[in-house]
Amino acid sequence: xxxxxxxxxxxxxxxxxxRLGVVPYLCAAAATAALLALLFVDLIESWVTSIGxxxxxxxxxxxxxxxxxPPTRPEEFLLMPSPxxxxxxxxxxxxxxxxxxxNQRARQAVRDTWGGEVEVRGLRVMTxxxxxxxxxxxLAKLLIEEARERGDLxxxxxxxxxxxxxxxxxxxxxxxxxxxxxxxxMAKVDDDVLFNPSALLHFLNKSRNPYEQGDLYLxxxxxxxxxxxxxxxxxxxxxxxxxxxxxxxxxSGTAYVLSRSALLKISxxxxxxxxxxxxxxxxxxxxxxxxxxxxxxxxxxxxxGGPGVPYGRCCYQAMVSVHHVPPREMLHYWAGVHTSLxxxxxxxxxxxxxxxxxxxxxxxxxxxxxx
Ligand SMILES: *[C@@H]1O[C@H](CO)[C@@H](O)[C@H](O)[C@H]1NC(C)=O
Ligand SMILES: *[C@@H]1O[C@H](CO)[C@@H](O)[C@H](O)[C@H]1NC(C)=O
Numbered sequence: 001x002x003x004x005x006x007x008x009x010x011x012x013x014x015x016x017x018x019r020l021g022v023v024p025y026l027c028a029a030a031a032t033a034a035l036l037a038l039l040f041v042d043l044i045e046s047w048v049t050s051i052g053x054x055x056x057x058x059x060x061x062x063x064x065x066x067x068x069x070p071p072t073r074p075e076e077f078l079l080m081p082s083p084x085x086x087x088x089x090x091x092x093x094x095x096x097x098x099x100x101x102x103n104q105r106a107r108q109a110v111r112d113t114w115g116g117e118v119e120v121r122g123l124r125v126m127t128x129x130x131x132x133x134x135x136x137x138x139l140a141k142l143l144i145e146e147a148r149e150r151g152d153l154x155x156x157x158x159x160x161x162x163x164x165x166x167x168x169x170x171x172x173x174x175x176x177x178x179x180x181x182x183x184x185x186m187a188k189v190d191d192d193v194l195f196n197p198s199a200l201l202h203f204l205n206k207s208r209n210p211y212e213q214g215d216l217y218l219x220x221x222x223x224x225x226x227x228x229x230x231x232x233x234x235x236x237x238x239x240x241x242x243x244x245x246x247x248x249x250x251x252s253g254t255a256y257v258l259s260r261s262a263l264l265k266i267s268x269x270x271x272x273x274x275x276x277x278x279x280x281x282x283x284x285x286x287x288x289x290x291x292x293x294x295x296x297x298x299x300x301x302x303x304x305g306g307p308g309v310p311y312g313r314c315c316y317q318a319m320v321s322v323h324h325v326p327p328r329e330m331l332h333y334w335a336g337v338h339t340s341l342x343x344x345x346x347x348x349x350x351x352x353x354x355x356x357x358x359x360x361x362x363x364x365x366x367x368x369x370x371x
Contacts, residue, residue: 038353039346042301045356049299052223053249061294064268072178072271076171079147079155081128086180089118091126093201094183096172098282099191101134101143101160106191109327111150113194113334120197121205126183128152129191130172132160162234166279169253169286173267185216186263189255193304194325194333199318200257203302215295216259217266217286219251219321220305225284235281242280250287251297252305255321265293301356307363311336314343314351 037044074083086094097115099107107129115127129152134140147153156171158164169188176186185204189195225247228235258266269289279285290297300320308324309315316322316337325333343351 038357039349041353041356045301046299049221049223049301053221053297053299054223055296057294057296058291061292063265063293064272066264066268069268069271072174076157077154077175078133078157079144079153080175080179081151081154083179086126086182089126090124091180091183092123093120093125093185093187093197094176094180095125095127095187095189095195095197096154096176097127097129097189097191098165098168098172099129099131101131101136101139103191104142104146105327107146109330110191111152113330113338114197115195117197121201123201125197128154130154130156130168130175132156132158132164132168134160163278165282166285167275169282170270170275173263173270176263177267181260181264184260185257186260187255187257188253189321190253190323192323192325193255194316194322194330195255196316196320196322196337199302199320203300203320213261214259215262215265216257217251217262217290217295217297218258218300218303219256219297220254220301220303221249221251221297221299222247222283222305223249225250227280237278237280241276241278247280247284248287248291249297250283250290252303253281253283253286254305254323255303256283256286262290262293262295265295266290269293304359307359309355309359310362312351312355313337313340314348315355317343318348318352 074080082088095115097107097110110127110129117125117127119125131143131153132155134143143153143155147155154172154175156168156175158167158171160168172188176183180186187195187197187200226245227237227239227242227247229239230236231238266286266289269292270285273289273292280288287297302318302320304319304322306323309319309322311329311333313336316333322333
Protein backbone atom coordinates (compact mmCIF):
# COMPACT_ATOMS: atom_id res chain seq x y z
CA UNK A 1 0.00 0.00 0.00
CA UNK A 2 2.85 2.36 0.82
CA UNK A 3 4.41 1.46 -2.53
CA UNK A 4 1.27 2.26 -4.48
CA UNK A 5 0.99 5.59 -2.71
CA UNK A 6 4.43 6.53 -3.95
CA UNK A 7 3.61 5.62 -7.56
CA UNK A 8 0.69 7.99 -7.42
CA UNK A 9 3.11 10.75 -6.48
CA UNK A 10 5.19 10.10 -9.60
CA UNK A 11 4.06 12.96 -11.86
CA UNK A 12 5.27 15.49 -9.31
CA UNK A 13 8.86 14.50 -9.98
CA UNK A 14 8.65 15.96 -13.50
CA UNK A 15 10.32 14.86 -16.70
CA UNK A 16 13.90 15.08 -15.56
CA UNK A 17 13.48 12.57 -12.74
CA UNK A 18 11.27 10.21 -14.77
CA ARG A 19 10.78 6.73 -13.39
CA LEU A 20 14.21 6.62 -11.80
CA GLY A 21 13.35 9.47 -9.48
CA VAL A 22 10.87 7.22 -7.70
CA VAL A 23 13.24 4.34 -7.14
CA PRO A 24 14.83 5.71 -3.97
CA TYR A 25 11.38 6.25 -2.51
CA LEU A 26 10.38 2.71 -3.36
CA CYS A 27 13.54 1.43 -1.78
CA ALA A 28 12.87 3.50 1.31
CA ALA A 29 9.32 2.14 1.47
CA ALA A 30 10.53 -1.45 1.09
CA ALA A 31 13.17 -0.89 3.77
CA THR A 32 10.57 0.59 6.11
CA ALA A 33 8.22 -2.33 5.52
CA ALA A 34 11.06 -4.80 6.17
CA LEU A 35 12.04 -2.96 9.34
CA LEU A 36 8.45 -2.95 10.60
CA ALA A 37 8.11 -6.65 9.77
CA LEU A 38 11.30 -7.31 11.72
CA LEU A 39 10.13 -5.30 14.73
CA PHE A 40 6.74 -7.00 14.79
CA VAL A 41 7.70 -10.47 13.57
CA ASP A 42 6.01 -12.05 16.60
CA LEU A 43 2.67 -10.37 15.85
CA ILE A 44 2.89 -11.50 12.22
CA GLU A 45 3.66 -15.03 13.39
CA SER A 46 0.68 -15.04 15.77
CA TRP A 47 -1.59 -13.83 13.02
CA VAL A 48 -0.39 -16.40 10.46
CA THR A 49 -0.72 -19.22 13.00
CA SER A 50 -4.21 -18.18 14.03
CA ILE A 51 -5.33 -18.39 10.39
CA GLY A 52 -4.18 -22.01 10.17
CA UNK A 53 -5.65 -23.08 13.49
CA UNK A 54 -8.64 -25.33 13.80
CA UNK A 55 -10.90 -23.56 16.27
CA UNK A 56 -13.82 -25.97 16.11
CA UNK A 57 -14.39 -27.71 19.41
CA UNK A 58 -15.14 -31.43 19.23
CA UNK A 59 -18.89 -32.02 19.37
CA UNK A 60 -18.59 -34.51 22.24
CA UNK A 61 -15.87 -32.67 24.12
CA UNK A 62 -16.45 -31.91 27.73
CA UNK A 63 -15.05 -32.17 31.20
CA UNK A 64 -14.74 -35.63 32.61
CA UNK A 65 -16.42 -35.77 35.99
CA UNK A 66 -13.68 -35.91 38.66
CA UNK A 67 -15.50 -38.67 40.54
CA UNK A 68 -15.19 -40.96 37.50
CA UNK A 69 -11.39 -40.92 37.76
CA PRO A 70 -9.73 -42.45 40.81
CA PRO A 71 -7.74 -39.79 42.71
CA THR A 72 -3.98 -39.80 42.38
CA ARG A 73 -2.47 -41.78 45.25
CA PRO A 74 0.80 -40.90 46.99
CA GLU A 75 1.89 -44.53 46.42
CA GLU A 76 2.14 -43.80 42.70
CA PHE A 77 5.31 -41.84 43.50
CA LEU A 78 8.51 -43.34 44.82
CA LEU A 79 9.97 -39.96 45.67
CA MET A 80 8.23 -36.64 46.15
CA PRO A 81 8.41 -33.51 48.29
CA SER A 82 6.03 -33.20 51.21
CA PRO A 83 2.40 -33.56 50.07
CA UNK A 84 1.88 -30.17 51.73
CA UNK A 85 4.53 -28.43 49.66
CA UNK A 86 2.04 -26.40 47.61
CA UNK A 87 -0.29 -25.79 50.54
CA UNK A 88 2.64 -24.16 52.33
CA UNK A 89 4.27 -22.31 49.44
CA UNK A 90 1.05 -21.35 47.62
CA UNK A 91 2.77 -20.89 44.26
CA UNK A 92 1.12 -18.79 41.59
CA UNK A 93 3.15 -20.70 38.98
CA UNK A 94 4.50 -24.21 39.39
CA UNK A 95 7.04 -25.36 36.82
CA UNK A 96 7.49 -29.09 36.33
CA UNK A 97 10.80 -29.88 34.68
CA UNK A 98 10.79 -33.24 32.93
CA UNK A 99 14.21 -34.78 33.38
CA UNK A 100 16.00 -38.12 33.00
CA UNK A 101 17.73 -39.69 36.05
CA UNK A 102 21.18 -39.24 34.51
CA ASN A 103 20.73 -35.51 33.81
CA GLN A 104 22.00 -34.26 37.18
CA ARG A 105 24.01 -31.46 35.61
CA ALA A 106 21.00 -30.19 33.69
CA ARG A 107 18.89 -30.16 36.88
CA GLN A 108 21.61 -28.34 38.78
CA ALA A 109 21.88 -25.75 36.02
CA VAL A 110 18.12 -25.17 36.24
CA ARG A 111 18.33 -24.80 40.05
CA ASP A 112 21.23 -22.38 39.71
CA THR A 113 19.35 -20.24 37.21
CA TRP A 114 15.65 -19.68 36.57
CA GLY A 115 14.51 -22.66 38.67
CA GLY A 116 16.06 -21.19 41.80
CA GLU A 117 13.71 -18.24 41.90
CA VAL A 118 10.92 -18.25 44.48
CA GLU A 119 9.40 -14.89 43.68
CA VAL A 120 9.05 -13.27 40.26
CA ARG A 121 7.25 -9.96 39.66
CA GLY A 122 5.89 -10.19 43.17
CA LEU A 123 4.34 -13.63 42.61
CA ARG A 124 5.44 -16.93 44.15
CA VAL A 125 6.91 -19.52 41.82
CA MET A 126 8.14 -23.06 42.43
CA THR A 127 10.13 -25.50 40.33
CA UNK A 128 10.06 -29.30 40.71
CA UNK A 129 11.62 -32.10 38.67
CA UNK A 130 9.83 -35.13 37.31
CA UNK A 131 11.79 -38.37 36.77
CA UNK A 132 11.06 -42.07 36.34
CA UNK A 133 12.82 -45.14 37.74
CA UNK A 134 16.50 -45.47 36.82
CA UNK A 135 17.44 -48.89 35.46
CA UNK A 136 20.97 -48.46 36.83
CA UNK A 137 21.12 -49.18 40.61
CA UNK A 138 23.96 -46.67 41.15
CA LEU A 139 21.93 -43.94 39.53
CA ALA A 140 18.85 -44.95 41.53
CA LYS A 141 20.84 -44.43 44.75
CA LEU A 142 22.10 -41.03 43.59
CA LEU A 143 18.51 -39.97 42.88
CA ILE A 144 17.44 -40.85 46.42
CA GLU A 145 20.31 -38.77 47.77
CA GLU A 146 19.48 -35.89 45.46
CA ALA A 147 15.83 -35.99 46.52
CA ARG A 148 16.81 -35.93 50.20
CA GLU A 149 19.23 -33.06 49.71
CA ARG A 150 17.09 -30.93 47.43
CA GLY A 151 13.52 -31.98 48.14
CA ASP A 152 12.46 -31.08 44.61
CA LEU A 153 12.23 -34.47 42.88
CA UNK A 154 9.06 -36.36 41.98
CA UNK A 155 9.61 -39.94 40.84
CA UNK A 156 6.83 -41.88 39.15
CA UNK A 157 6.55 -45.68 39.22
CA UNK A 158 7.63 -46.46 35.67
CA UNK A 159 10.91 -47.14 33.97
CA UNK A 160 12.49 -43.90 32.77
CA UNK A 161 12.91 -44.37 29.03
CA UNK A 162 12.26 -42.33 25.93
CA UNK A 163 9.22 -44.38 24.96
CA UNK A 164 7.79 -43.90 28.47
CA UNK A 165 7.84 -40.08 28.26
CA UNK A 166 4.07 -40.00 27.82
CA UNK A 167 3.64 -41.97 31.07
CA UNK A 168 5.81 -39.35 32.76
CA UNK A 169 3.44 -36.64 31.60
CA UNK A 170 0.36 -38.55 32.77
CA UNK A 171 2.06 -38.98 36.13
CA UNK A 172 3.07 -35.29 36.28
CA UNK A 173 -0.47 -34.09 35.47
CA UNK A 174 -1.87 -36.44 38.11
CA UNK A 175 0.57 -35.18 40.72
CA UNK A 176 -0.19 -31.53 40.00
CA UNK A 177 -3.94 -32.13 40.07
CA UNK A 178 -3.78 -33.87 43.42
CA UNK A 179 -0.97 -32.09 45.24
CA UNK A 180 -0.84 -28.61 43.74
CA UNK A 181 -4.37 -27.37 43.01
CA UNK A 182 -3.29 -24.06 44.61
CA UNK A 183 -1.19 -23.02 41.60
CA UNK A 184 -2.90 -20.71 39.13
CA UNK A 185 -0.67 -21.93 36.31
CA MET A 186 1.46 -25.01 35.67
CA ALA A 187 4.31 -24.99 33.15
CA LYS A 188 5.82 -28.20 31.75
CA VAL A 189 9.38 -27.63 30.64
CA ASP A 190 12.16 -29.93 29.39
CA ASP A 191 15.48 -29.87 31.25
CA ASP A 192 17.36 -28.42 28.26
CA VAL A 193 15.09 -25.38 28.07
CA LEU A 194 16.03 -21.93 29.30
CA PHE A 195 12.69 -20.89 30.75
CA ASN A 196 11.85 -17.34 31.71
CA PRO A 197 9.09 -17.14 34.34
CA SER A 198 9.31 -13.36 34.35
CA ALA A 199 8.58 -13.13 30.60
CA LEU A 200 5.73 -15.62 31.00
CA LEU A 201 4.11 -13.73 33.88
CA HIS A 202 4.53 -10.49 31.94
CA PHE A 203 2.84 -12.06 28.91
CA LEU A 204 -0.04 -13.43 30.99
CA ASN A 205 -0.51 -10.10 32.70
CA LYS A 206 -0.31 -8.16 29.45
CA SER A 207 -2.96 -10.31 27.79
CA ARG A 208 -5.18 -9.12 30.69
CA ASN A 209 -6.10 -12.68 30.90
CA PRO A 210 -9.43 -14.13 31.57
CA TYR A 211 -7.24 -17.27 31.86
CA GLU A 212 -6.89 -17.06 35.59
CA GLN A 213 -10.43 -18.37 35.69
CA GLY A 214 -10.75 -19.91 32.24
CA ASP A 215 -8.86 -22.47 30.17
CA LEU A 216 -5.39 -21.78 28.87
CA TYR A 217 -3.17 -24.25 27.02
CA LEU A 218 -0.34 -22.03 25.80
CA UNK A 219 2.86 -22.67 23.85
CA UNK A 220 4.21 -23.04 20.35
CA UNK A 221 1.30 -24.59 18.48
CA UNK A 222 2.05 -27.26 15.88
CA UNK A 223 -0.59 -27.36 13.15
CA UNK A 224 -1.77 -30.28 11.02
CA UNK A 225 0.99 -32.70 12.03
CA UNK A 226 0.65 -36.17 10.54
CA UNK A 227 1.40 -39.28 12.63
CA UNK A 228 4.73 -40.93 11.88
CA UNK A 229 3.99 -44.20 10.07
CA UNK A 230 7.64 -45.17 9.61
CA UNK A 231 8.27 -48.33 11.70
CA UNK A 232 11.93 -47.37 12.17
CA UNK A 233 11.17 -43.97 13.67
CA UNK A 234 11.19 -43.36 17.41
CA UNK A 235 7.80 -41.66 17.10
CA UNK A 236 6.26 -44.56 15.13
CA UNK A 237 2.50 -44.70 15.56
CA UNK A 238 0.73 -47.48 13.61
CA UNK A 239 -2.68 -46.64 12.21
CA UNK A 240 -4.12 -49.30 14.53
CA UNK A 241 -3.10 -47.17 17.54
CA UNK A 242 -4.20 -43.87 15.98
CA UNK A 243 -6.33 -44.13 12.82
CA UNK A 244 -6.82 -40.44 11.77
CA UNK A 245 -4.32 -38.96 9.31
CA UNK A 246 -3.55 -35.81 11.32
CA UNK A 247 -3.25 -34.92 15.00
CA UNK A 248 -5.32 -32.13 16.51
CA UNK A 249 -3.31 -28.89 16.93
CA UNK A 250 -1.06 -29.21 19.98
CA UNK A 251 1.63 -27.27 21.83
CA SER A 252 5.27 -28.29 21.43
CA GLY A 253 6.36 -30.41 24.41
CA THR A 254 9.56 -28.43 24.97
CA ALA A 255 7.53 -25.97 27.07
CA TYR A 256 3.82 -25.33 27.53
CA VAL A 257 1.60 -23.73 30.14
CA LEU A 258 -1.78 -24.79 31.53
CA SER A 259 -4.13 -22.70 33.63
CA ARG A 260 -5.63 -24.32 36.70
CA SER A 261 -8.92 -25.22 35.02
CA ALA A 262 -7.19 -26.52 31.87
CA LEU A 263 -4.87 -28.63 34.03
CA LEU A 264 -7.84 -30.15 35.81
CA LYS A 265 -9.71 -30.98 32.61
CA ILE A 266 -6.68 -32.25 30.68
CA SER A 267 -5.31 -34.34 33.54
CA UNK A 268 -8.71 -35.95 34.12
CA UNK A 269 -8.91 -36.75 30.40
CA UNK A 270 -5.37 -38.17 30.56
CA UNK A 271 -6.15 -40.37 33.58
CA UNK A 272 -9.38 -41.56 31.97
CA UNK A 273 -7.87 -42.34 28.56
CA UNK A 274 -6.87 -45.94 27.79
CA UNK A 275 -3.08 -46.08 27.76
CA UNK A 276 -2.56 -48.25 24.69
CA UNK A 277 0.89 -49.06 23.37
CA UNK A 278 2.55 -47.43 21.64
CA UNK A 279 1.36 -44.16 23.11
CA UNK A 280 1.52 -41.05 20.94
CA UNK A 281 4.40 -38.67 21.73
CA UNK A 282 3.99 -36.76 25.00
CA UNK A 283 2.98 -33.43 23.47
CA UNK A 284 0.58 -35.00 20.97
CA UNK A 285 -1.00 -36.96 23.83
CA UNK A 286 -1.61 -33.74 25.79
CA UNK A 287 -3.12 -32.22 22.63
CA UNK A 288 -5.45 -35.23 22.27
CA UNK A 289 -6.51 -34.99 25.93
CA UNK A 290 -7.07 -31.24 25.51
CA UNK A 291 -9.33 -31.92 22.55
CA UNK A 292 -11.26 -34.54 24.51
CA UNK A 293 -11.70 -31.99 27.28
CA UNK A 294 -12.72 -29.20 24.86
CA UNK A 295 -9.64 -27.05 25.53
CA UNK A 296 -8.10 -25.31 22.50
CA UNK A 297 -4.37 -24.53 22.32
CA UNK A 298 -3.18 -20.89 22.13
CA UNK A 299 -0.07 -19.92 20.25
CA UNK A 300 2.58 -17.68 21.79
CA UNK A 301 5.52 -16.67 19.60
CA UNK A 302 7.71 -16.25 22.69
CA UNK A 303 8.03 -20.06 23.03
CA UNK A 304 10.84 -21.39 20.84
CA GLY A 305 9.43 -24.88 20.35
CA GLY A 306 11.92 -27.38 18.90
CA PRO A 307 14.42 -25.19 17.05
CA GLY A 308 17.11 -23.37 19.02
CA VAL A 309 17.27 -19.58 19.05
CA PRO A 310 20.64 -17.84 18.60
CA TYR A 311 21.67 -15.93 21.71
CA GLY A 312 20.86 -12.25 21.94
CA ARG A 313 20.65 -10.65 25.38
CA CYS A 314 17.53 -8.59 24.68
CA CYS A 315 15.92 -11.40 22.68
CA TYR A 316 16.40 -13.84 25.55
CA GLN A 317 14.92 -11.29 27.96
CA ALA A 318 11.74 -11.33 25.90
CA MET A 319 11.50 -15.07 25.11
CA VAL A 320 9.52 -17.30 27.49
CA SER A 321 11.32 -20.52 26.48
CA VAL A 322 14.43 -21.34 24.50
CA HIS A 323 15.19 -24.96 23.63
CA HIS A 324 18.54 -26.77 23.20
CA VAL A 325 20.44 -25.02 25.96
CA PRO A 326 23.15 -27.23 27.54
CA PRO A 327 23.91 -26.70 31.27
CA ARG A 328 27.01 -24.55 30.81
CA GLU A 329 25.28 -22.21 28.35
CA MET A 330 22.29 -22.01 30.65
CA LEU A 331 24.41 -20.51 33.43
CA HIS A 332 26.13 -18.21 30.99
CA TYR A 333 22.97 -16.97 29.22
CA TRP A 334 21.07 -16.56 32.46
CA ALA A 335 23.82 -14.40 33.90
CA GLY A 336 23.66 -12.25 30.76
CA VAL A 337 19.89 -11.99 30.75
CA HIS A 338 19.21 -11.68 34.44
CA THR A 339 21.97 -9.57 35.91
CA SER A 340 21.90 -6.89 33.25
CA LEU A 341 19.55 -3.92 33.00
CA UNK A 342 16.24 -4.50 31.23
CA UNK A 343 16.49 -3.75 27.51
CA UNK A 344 14.61 -0.81 26.05
CA UNK A 345 11.42 -1.44 24.11
CA UNK A 346 13.17 -0.83 20.79
CA UNK A 347 16.22 -2.99 21.44
CA UNK A 348 14.02 -5.82 22.73
CA UNK A 349 11.87 -5.66 19.60
CA UNK A 350 14.84 -5.46 17.23
CA UNK A 351 16.74 -8.24 19.01
CA UNK A 352 13.65 -10.49 19.10
CA UNK A 353 13.06 -9.89 15.39
CA UNK A 354 16.66 -10.65 14.48
CA UNK A 355 16.95 -13.83 16.53
CA UNK A 356 13.59 -15.11 15.28
CA UNK A 357 14.57 -14.50 11.66
CA UNK A 358 17.94 -16.19 12.23
CA UNK A 359 16.21 -19.14 13.90
CA UNK A 360 13.73 -19.44 11.00
CA UNK A 361 16.55 -19.38 8.45
CA UNK A 362 18.42 -21.95 10.55
CA UNK A 363 15.50 -24.37 10.70
CA UNK A 364 14.68 -23.81 7.01
CA UNK A 365 18.24 -24.80 6.16
CA UNK A 366 18.01 -27.77 8.50
CA UNK A 367 20.83 -26.47 10.70
CA UNK A 368 18.77 -26.93 13.83
CA UNK A 369 16.92 -30.10 14.50
CA UNK A 370 13.30 -29.64 15.41
CA UNK A 371 11.35 -32.13 17.48
C1 LIG B 1 0.42 -6.43 35.74
O1 LIG B 1 0.10 -5.20 35.16
C2 LIG B 1 -0.21 -4.18 36.08
C3 LIG B 1 -0.68 -2.96 35.32
O2 LIG B 1 0.01 -2.79 34.11
C4 LIG B 1 1.00 -3.89 36.96
O3 LIG B 1 0.72 -2.91 37.88
C5 LIG B 1 1.41 -5.20 37.65
O4 LIG B 1 2.59 -5.00 38.42
C6 LIG B 1 1.63 -6.29 36.66
N1 LIG B 1 1.86 -7.54 37.36
C7 LIG B 1 2.82 -8.41 36.99
C8 LIG B 1 2.89 -9.65 37.76
O5 LIG B 1 3.60 -8.19 36.09
C1 LIG C 1 7.64 -48.28 30.66
O1 LIG C 1 7.41 -48.45 32.04
C2 LIG C 1 6.81 -49.70 32.36
C3 LIG C 1 6.52 -49.68 33.84
O2 LIG C 1 7.69 -49.51 34.58
C4 LIG C 1 7.75 -50.83 31.97
O3 LIG C 1 7.13 -52.06 32.25
C5 LIG C 1 8.05 -50.73 30.48
O4 LIG C 1 9.01 -51.67 30.12
C6 LIG C 1 8.57 -49.32 30.14
N1 LIG C 1 8.68 -49.25 28.70
C7 LIG C 1 9.82 -49.00 28.09
C8 LIG C 1 9.78 -49.06 26.62
O5 LIG C 1 10.84 -48.72 28.67
